[in-house]
Amino acid sequence: MATGFSRLAPLQLTGMTVRVYESETTGLRAMLLETGEPLCSLHVVIGTESDTSEWTHKDDGLPHTLEHAIFLGSELYPYKGVLDKLANRCLADGTNAWTATDHTCYTMQSAGHEGCLNLLSIYADHILYPTLSDECFLTEVHHVTGDGENKGVVYCEMQGRENTSASLVDGKVLELLYPNGGYSAETGGKMANLRSLTNEQVRRYHRENYRPDNVMVILSGTASEAEFLRELEKVEERIQAKGYTRGSSGFDRPWSHPVPPMSPAGTIGVLSAGLPKEGQPVVVEFPSEEESTGVVSLGWRGPAYHEHATWAQLSLLWSYLTDSAIAPLSKALVEVESPLCSRVSPADEVFSEGYHQVWFRDAKCDTIDKLPTAFFDVISEVLQNFDLDRMHVVIRRRRRKVLEALERSPSRAAISHVIEHFLYGPRGVPPAEEMATLASGIDKLPHFAAAERLSAEEWVAVLKRFVVDRPCVAVVGRPSAAQAKAIDAAVKERQAATCAAMGAEGLAEAARKLQEAVAFNEREIPAHFLNAVPVPSYASIQSIPVLTIRGGKHLDVAPNSGVGVPPDVASSILAALRESRAALPPHVAPSFAPFWTEWAHVDTAFVTVAIAIDTASLSAEQRLLLPLYLDTAFKLPCELEDGTLLPKDDFVSGLQADTVRYGCELGLLRASLDQAVSFNLQLELGAEGEGFALALQWLRRALYLTRPSATYLKMAVQRHLAGVPAAMRNGRGIASVLNAALELDTLKSNRVSSHPVRQQHFLNKLLSQLGTSDGAAQVIAQLADLRTALLVASNMNVFVATDLTKLSHPFETLAAALLPPAAASALPLPEASAPLSRLCEGHILSGKEGQAAVVALSAIETNFLCVSAPGLGPYSEDHAALLVAVEHLTALEGDFWVKLRGAGLTYSYFVRPSTDTGRISFGLFKCTDLIGAYTAARKIIVDYASGASTITELQLEGAKSTVAYTIISSTSTRLSAAATAWEAAFEGKGVDYGRWLLSAMDEVSVADVLHAIKRYIVPIFDASSNLSASCPPNKLDTVCQGLESLLGLGVRKLHEEELQSFFGTGQEEPVAPPAVSVTTTSAFAFSKQFKCECPKCQPADAPSL
The missing domain is CATH 3.30.830.10 (Metalloenzyme, LuxS/M16 peptidase-like)
Structure with missing residues (x-):
C-alpha cells in the first residue's frame, strides 16, 4: 500500500465495495469502486465555483474553457493531442469531460482496467499541470476570422446552445433561485463573455481551483487496490515534486460558504409561499418562426446536501406526481381532451442547498399562462386526497429500478452520488461519520424502506414543505419570430462592426495569427510520446456469459x-x-x-x-x-x-x-x-x-x-x-x-x-x-x-x-x-x-443518387449536415478495415478533430457505416462554417486517397484499440450482451459477430485501411451521394451556393414552412426538387479520380468506382 495515503474503512454496498483514500501530504483524495464490471471507468473531479469578482464574471465560462484547454498539452507532455492519442491505445474511446454547475469531471472508460491505470498519471499531469498556451486558447476557445466572424470550439458549442428554449428558461430559473453566487452561473460561457475572455483569466482560474486538495480520483471496475494505489502514488510523487502541500494555496474549499437567499417576494418571476400564490411568472422569449408552443418551468430551493432521506422523499414525490399517464399532473394537464402541454417532467440538482423544478414541455401558447395556476390546483387536490397505496407502488417500482441499475452498471449508478459527497460531504470529522454520510448518499434502498413507512399525512407534510410553503419561481418560455430575426440581424451587424473596427489589415493579421496558432498546435509529436503506454491485450477482458x-x-x-x-x-x-x-x-x-x-x-x-x-x-x-x-x-x-x-x-x-x-x-x-x-x-x-x-x-x-x-x-x-x-x-x-x-x-x-x-x-x-x-x-x-x-x-x-x-x-x-x-x-x-x-x-432504399436539400430553421444558430453514400454488409471482407479507417479519421485528435473542430469550423462530426442500411454516412453537428468544414473534410480524404497523407503503424494500433473497445463495450452488461445476440440475427450476423470482427481487425493492415478510404469514404464527397442540411436563415443562400459549387448538382432550397410540401402528407412521395440551373457532375466522377489500385481492386470483374 502507498504509505502517503490514509485509508478509511471500506463500505460494502449492493453491487460494489467502496474504498476511500486521502493523501496526508497533498490532500489529494481518491476512491476505488470494486464493481467487477468488464468496463473500467476513471473520473477525475475538481470542485469548480464560478462567481463574479474583480477579475471575472460568473458567465465568462472559465470552468468550461478549462475543460477544453486541459487536453491541449501538459508540462511533461507539451503537445496538443498526445493525451487522446495515448488514450486511443488503451482499449478506450479516448477521453472526455463535462462541466457542471458545481464541478468539472474528466473521464475515461476502457475495456478492462489496464488502460485506465496506464494513463492515470499522464491524465493527471494534463489536469494539474497543463500548458494553457495562447495558441490553444485562440483555436479552442475564441478567435476572430479573417472575415470578421467569431469562432472557436467553445464559442461554437455555446452558439448552438445559448438561445435554445431550454437554456434560456433554465438560466432564468437559476437566476431567480440563486441571484447571487455561482449556482446561477453559465459555466459554459455566454457568447458575449467569451468574446472578451483572455487566456490570463483562464490561467488564474486554473491556479486557484485545480489544486491537488480540490481533486478526487475515482476508479471503478476490476482493478485491485494494490494496482490502483501503485498508479496513484505516481501522481502523488509528481505533486510533491512540484512542492505542493495540503492547504498551501490559501484558497477555501469551493462551495463552503453559505448560500445567499433566493430572489425576494415581489420580484417578477417569484410566486409567494403558501396558497393561493401571489406574483406573476417572468416571460423569456426564444427564437422560432413557429410560435404555437413554448415551455414553462417552476422551481424551488430544496434540501441541504446531507438530507439524503429528504432528497429521496422529494424524488419519490415527483415520481408520484408525474411518472405515468395516471400520475396527478399528467392526468390533469396532459391526458385530457384539451391538454395544456405534452409532457411534465421533474429535475433537480443536489447542491450544498439544491433545487428542484418541474418542466411543462410543448405548452400551447394560447393557454401557456394558465399552467402555473393549473399546477397548483392539482397540488391542492393532492393535498386533500393523497393516495398512499399509489405512493407505495411508486416506491417499490423505484426500488426495482435502482436494483436493476446496480446490476447493469454499478459505477454509473453510484458516480453522481460519489461526486456530490466529494463536493459537499463533511471534512475534518471522524472517518466513521464521513463514510456513513457517503453510504447514505450512494445507497438509496434504506431511504426507500423508510419512505414506505410514512403515512399519507407525512407525505402531505413533505409536499407542503417543499412545494406549497416555499416561494416558487415561474418562468414562461415563449417562441418569437421577432427574436429570431433580431438574433440574425445582430450577428450580421456584429460581423460588419468587427470588420469596420479591425480594417483590412487587422483582419489579415487575425487570419495570420489563427494560421500560426493552428500550425503550432499541429506540430509533430515526437514518437517517444506516442508509444508511452502499451496497447493492452483484449483477449483477457471479461465478457458477459450468454x-x-x-x-x-x-x-x-x-x-x-x-x-x-x-x-x-x-x-x-x-x-x-x-x-x-x-x-x-x-x-x-x-x-x-x-x-x-x-x-x-x-x-x-x-x-x-x-x-x-x-x-x-x-x-x-x-x-x-x-x-x-x-x-x-x-x-x-x-x-x-x-x-x-x-x-x-x-x-x-x-x-x-x-x-x-x-x-x-x-x-x-x-x-x-x-x-x-x-x-x-x-x-x-x-x-x-x-x-x-x-x-x-x-x-x-x-x-x-x-x-x-x-x-x-x-x-x-x-x-x-x-x-x-x-x-x-x-x-x-x-x-x-x-x-x-x-x-x-x-x-x-x-x-x-x-x-x-x-x-x-x-x-x-x-x-x-x-x-x-x-x-x-x-x-x-x-x-x-x-x-x-x-x-x-x-x-x-x-x-x-x-x-x-x-x-x-x-x-x-x-x-x-x-x-x-x-x-x-x-x-x-x-x-x-x-x-x-x-x-x-437496406430493404427499402430508394436507389436515388445525387439528391440534395437544405432547410433554413429560425431556431438554430449553427449548421447541421448529413451525407450518405454506398457502404457494405456486415461480413464484407472490407468491413473491419472500414471501421478502423473511420476510427482513424474521426478519433479524438485524429484528422477531423484537428482540422475541423480544432480549426473552429464545427463542434462535432461523425462518419458512420451502417450494416442496417448498407450505407455510410458523414455528418457535421453545431457547425459554424458548413462549407469550410465540408471542404476541409473532403481535403483530408483526398490527401489519403492521393497518397499525400498516410497512416503509421502507431496510428493503426491506436485505431484498432479504440474499435476493439467499441465492440467490447456494446456487450458490457447482461441485457446488452443478450440483446446484441438477438438483434444481430436480423442483420444476418452470428451471436459471435463481435469476436469475428475482433479477429478480422487483427489482420487489418495500413494498406487495407487506405483501400477502405478510397473505396468507401471518398464517394461520400461525390455528386452521387445524398446530402441534407439545416442552417440559420441568414446562411441559406451561402450554404446552397457553396454546395452547388462543390458538388456540381442542384440543391433544393427550403424554408421551414415548406417542409410539409417536401415530406408530403405521407400517402404520396415527397414533392420532387425543382430543376436547378447548375452544371451537373456525373456519378462517381469525383471518386474515380482516386481509384484504388490495391490487389483487392485488380480483378477484372471488380466493381468500378
Whole structure:
C-alpha cells in the first residue's frame, strides 16, 4: 500500500465495495469502486465555483474553457493531442469531460482496467499541470476570422446552445433561485463573455481551483487496490515534486460558504409561499418562426446536501406526481381532451442547498399562462386526497429500478452520488461519520424502506414543505419570430462592426495569427510520446456469459453461443426448453408453430420479454398510424377474456406495480432496426421465476386486449401535434430525417413516416375525424386493422432474457400469452416458423443518387449536415478495415478533430457505416462554417486517397484499440450482451459477430485501411451521394451556393414552412426538387479520380468506382 495515503474503512454496498483514500501530504483524495464490471471507468473531479469578482464574471465560462484547454498539452507532455492519442491505445474511446454547475469531471472508460491505470498519471499531469498556451486558447476557445466572424470550439458549442428554449428558461430559473453566487452561473460561457475572455483569466482560474486538495480520483471496475494505489502514488510523487502541500494555496474549499437567499417576494418571476400564490411568472422569449408552443418551468430551493432521506422523499414525490399517464399532473394537464402541454417532467440538482423544478414541455401558447395556476390546483387536490397505496407502488417500482441499475452498471449508478459527497460531504470529522454520510448518499434502498413507512399525512407534510410553503419561481418560455430575426440581424451587424473596427489589415493579421496558432498546435509529436503506454491485450477482458437458444418447432443453441456458461448448465437448459416445447397440447401446438423464439440465459435477477414485429406488409396509411398505435398501447382500457373491463387507470397502475420498465417503440431494445416495432417489459424474476408469467400476462393485454376510445385517441393525437414545433427547432433531427427521406422509400420507411413533420398533416386529419362519432369509429377501425396486420404469428419474433434455470413450463406460459383470442384470428397460419428477415432499412432504399436539400430553421444558430453514400454488409471482407479507417479519421485528435473542430469550423462530426442500411454516412453537428468544414473534410480524404497523407503503424494500433473497445463495450452488461445476440440475427450476423470482427481487425493492415478510404469514404464527397442540411436563415443562400459549387448538382432550397410540401402528407412521395440551373457532375466522377489500385481492386470483374 502507498504509505502517503490514509485509508478509511471500506463500505460494502449492493453491487460494489467502496474504498476511500486521502493523501496526508497533498490532500489529494481518491476512491476505488470494486464493481467487477468488464468496463473500467476513471473520473477525475475538481470542485469548480464560478462567481463574479474583480477579475471575472460568473458567465465568462472559465470552468468550461478549462475543460477544453486541459487536453491541449501538459508540462511533461507539451503537445496538443498526445493525451487522446495515448488514450486511443488503451482499449478506450479516448477521453472526455463535462462541466457542471458545481464541478468539472474528466473521464475515461476502457475495456478492462489496464488502460485506465496506464494513463492515470499522464491524465493527471494534463489536469494539474497543463500548458494553457495562447495558441490553444485562440483555436479552442475564441478567435476572430479573417472575415470578421467569431469562432472557436467553445464559442461554437455555446452558439448552438445559448438561445435554445431550454437554456434560456433554465438560466432564468437559476437566476431567480440563486441571484447571487455561482449556482446561477453559465459555466459554459455566454457568447458575449467569451468574446472578451483572455487566456490570463483562464490561467488564474486554473491556479486557484485545480489544486491537488480540490481533486478526487475515482476508479471503478476490476482493478485491485494494490494496482490502483501503485498508479496513484505516481501522481502523488509528481505533486510533491512540484512542492505542493495540503492547504498551501490559501484558497477555501469551493462551495463552503453559505448560500445567499433566493430572489425576494415581489420580484417578477417569484410566486409567494403558501396558497393561493401571489406574483406573476417572468416571460423569456426564444427564437422560432413557429410560435404555437413554448415551455414553462417552476422551481424551488430544496434540501441541504446531507438530507439524503429528504432528497429521496422529494424524488419519490415527483415520481408520484408525474411518472405515468395516471400520475396527478399528467392526468390533469396532459391526458385530457384539451391538454395544456405534452409532457411534465421533474429535475433537480443536489447542491450544498439544491433545487428542484418541474418542466411543462410543448405548452400551447394560447393557454401557456394558465399552467402555473393549473399546477397548483392539482397540488391542492393532492393535498386533500393523497393516495398512499399509489405512493407505495411508486416506491417499490423505484426500488426495482435502482436494483436493476446496480446490476447493469454499478459505477454509473453510484458516480453522481460519489461526486456530490466529494463536493459537499463533511471534512475534518471522524472517518466513521464521513463514510456513513457517503453510504447514505450512494445507497438509496434504506431511504426507500423508510419512505414506505410514512403515512399519507407525512407525505402531505413533505409536499407542503417543499412545494406549497416555499416561494416558487415561474418562468414562461415563449417562441418569437421577432427574436429570431433580431438574433440574425445582430450577428450580421456584429460581423460588419468587427470588420469596420479591425480594417483590412487587422483582419489579415487575425487570419495570420489563427494560421500560426493552428500550425503550432499541429506540430509533430515526437514518437517517444506516442508509444508511452502499451496497447493492452483484449483477449483477457471479461465478457458477459450468454447462452442463446433459438428456433421454432426445433430449438438449438446458436452457433458459438454460451462461452462462459458451464456445459452441464447449457445442456440442462436446452433439454428443459425442448421438453416444454414438445409438451404443448395438441390443440395449441399447430397454432404456436409459426412463432420463432429466442431464449437468452444470463445471470440476472430480472426477466426481459420482448416481441419484434415486422412492418413490411403495412400500407402507407397504416404506417402513419404506427406512432399513435405505439403511444397508446399501454395506456388504454383493457377488456379481459372473462369480460371484465380494466379501466385505463387500473391498467397503467397495474403495470407500474409489477414492472421495472415497459414500452413499445420503433426499433428493438436498443433503438436499432426501425423497420420493426417492439413491445417489451422488464420485471423482477422472483425466486420461483414468477416474473416471467407476469410479464407475459401484461404483454398479452397490451397486444390483444386493449380497447381504443375516441377520448383517449384524441388526447394522444393532440399530444403528438404539440410536439411538432419542438421537432421543427431541432436542427440535427431535421437534417437527419431529410437525409432519410432522400435515402429511403418514404412510403415504406417507419423512420420518415413517424417524424412529427411528416405526421403533422395526418394528425390534423385524425383530430378532425375524432371530432365526430362516425369519424372516430373509422379511426378505431383503422387501428384494429393495423393491429390485425401486425399481430400475425409469422411477423413476430419472441425474445426472453433471464436466468432460464428458474423458469417452469416456459413454452406453455408463452403460448398462453401469445396465441390470439379465439375471436381475433381467422388468418391461415404458416406451417413453420422462421426468423424475421426484412427488418433492415437496406430493404427499402430508394436507389436515388445525387439528391440534395437544405432547410433554413429560425431556431438554430449553427449548421447541421448529413451525407450518405454506398457502404457494405456486415461480413464484407472490407468491413473491419472500414471501421478502423473511420476510427482513424474521426478519433479524438485524429484528422477531423484537428482540422475541423480544432480549426473552429464545427463542434462535432461523425462518419458512420451502417450494416442496417448498407450505407455510410458523414455528418457535421453545431457547425459554424458548413462549407469550410465540408471542404476541409473532403481535403483530408483526398490527401489519403492521393497518397499525400498516410497512416503509421502507431496510428493503426491506436485505431484498432479504440474499435476493439467499441465492440467490447456494446456487450458490457447482461441485457446488452443478450440483446446484441438477438438483434444481430436480423442483420444476418452470428451471436459471435463481435469476436469475428475482433479477429478480422487483427489482420487489418495500413494498406487495407487506405483501400477502405478510397473505396468507401471518398464517394461520400461525390455528386452521387445524398446530402441534407439545416442552417440559420441568414446562411441559406451561402450554404446552397457553396454546395452547388462543390458538388456540381442542384440543391433544393427550403424554408421551414415548406417542409410539409417536401415530406408530403405521407400517402404520396415527397414533392420532387425543382430543376436547378447548375452544371451537373456525373456519378462517381469525383471518386474515380482516386481509384484504388490495391490487389483487392485488380480483378477484372471488380466493381468500378
